[in-house]
Amino acid sequence: MKEFAYSRAADVRDALTAAAGDRGVRYLGGGTNLVDLMKCGVEAPTRLVDVRRLPLDGVRDAPDGGLVIGATTTNSDLAAHPEVRRRFPALSQAVLAGASGQLRNMATVGGNLLQRTRCGYFADLASPCNKRAAGSGCAAITGVHHNHAVLGHSEHCVATHPSDMAVALAAFDAVVRYETVDGPAEIPLSRFYRPVGDRPDLENALPPGALITAIALPGSAASPRSRYRKVRERASYAFAIVSVAAALDLRDGLVHDARIALGGVASRPWRATSAEAVLRGARPTPDRFRLAADAALSTAEPLRDNGYKVPLARNLIPAVLDELVGTENER
Structure with a gap:
């Protein structure tokens, strides 16, 4: 060092x-x-x-019925907060699935959003990596890539984003608040992470020197009937092969609203808007859930060794939605 x-x-x-x-x-x-x-x-x-000791921790109510999460709030405190568990349970579940208790006690919400990929080539200084050194190449494309991206990647990078928490935040329309020397600002999480394109080293839209201060969850996104499911290579803590954060709002036997985000499949949390469109206004049936999953994966471009992720995600999405319908029916 x-x-x-x-x-x-x-x-x-x-x-x-x-x-x-x-x-x-x-x-x-x-x-x-x-x-x-x-x-x-x-x-x-x-x-x-x-910045650990700055007064930026804690979870507080927002006027619109949402929550504001301070950037230095630990992952453990976030997952355990009663209002997070009540209004946004998928977020609590995602954080708990993301790391061991020791890591959650140290890791902060702001830092979680900024964590870098766990691609082995990124951490290997002897290998080319456009995310680490722009223009050097991407060793994963022809190398070991069984756990890499199937959506939104490019010829310059096929790495995946490692955060579980960010997947749930994407489903809930989170907004990232930050400050620069010019004052406070904010950006929706949907625009926080940059597309890979030809500059995978430019990962987010924060201005240079900006400090994340909070994450805002709008009240309109609150969904007590939400779930986070994660498939990983071992039972102990590991990064997602595929994960799903989903929420359903059922009214009069129809899907009034749906929220679906995927993890482990792209360089950023992947909001499955096409799948959500298939569900809205429809009856929550297994056939409709399968159509939604097909829509979510319609643009997938698997690599040589990670094609298994497509059917895995295609099966995981309906499974989570089925669980949510069952939970609603128990009310």
């Missing part, structure tokens, strides 16, 4: 000032991803600005 300077921010303005104009600065929250990347040489910041 290369030498670096360290400072602890006294407040948000102090943190922003320390990072202004210096692309070598990184904000340090829980450090559960950043420190690992520093150890293997992928990240080599000149300075770490510790």
Whole structure:
């Protein structure tokens, strides 16, 4: 690990000032991803600005019936919060599925959104990786890629986004709030992550030096009948092969609204809007759920060794929706 300077921010303005104009600065929250990347040489910041003690933690009610989640809230506190479990249960389930208790106790909400891919080539400095070094190539395309993307990838990168939490946030129309030296701003999570394109190293739309301060969940997205299901290679904590965050609003025997996001299949949380459109206004039947799954995977382009993800996701989506219908019928 290369030498670096360290400072602890006294407040948000102090943190922003320390990072202004210096692309070598990184904000340090829980450090559960950043420190690992520093150890293997992928990240080599000149300075770490510790924001863990800033008053940005906690979950509070929003005027519209939603929730505002502070960026330094730990994953453990988020998953255990009673209002998160009541209004957005899929989010709590996603966080619990994402890591061990020890990691959840350290990891922060803001840091979770910014974690980097777990592609083996990204962490291997001897291998080309456009996400790590733009223009160097993508070793995964012809190499080991059984757990890589089947949706939204490009000839420049086929890596997947590792976050479980972000998949549930995508389904709930989350908004990322941040601050720069010019003041506060926000961006919908649907536009927070950039498409891969020809610059996979540019992963999100945050301005340089911006500090995430909170995540807002709108009251219109609250769904007590929501679920997160994750398929992984082992029973202990592992990154998703495929995951589904889904919510259904049933009224008078029809699907009034549907929310579906997929994980483990793209470089960012994948909102399955085409599947949602198939469900809205229809009866919640197994046949309709299968049609929705077909729509969600209609643009899939599997690689040589990861085609299994397509039928896996095609089966997982109806299974989660069936569970939600069963839960509604028990009310």
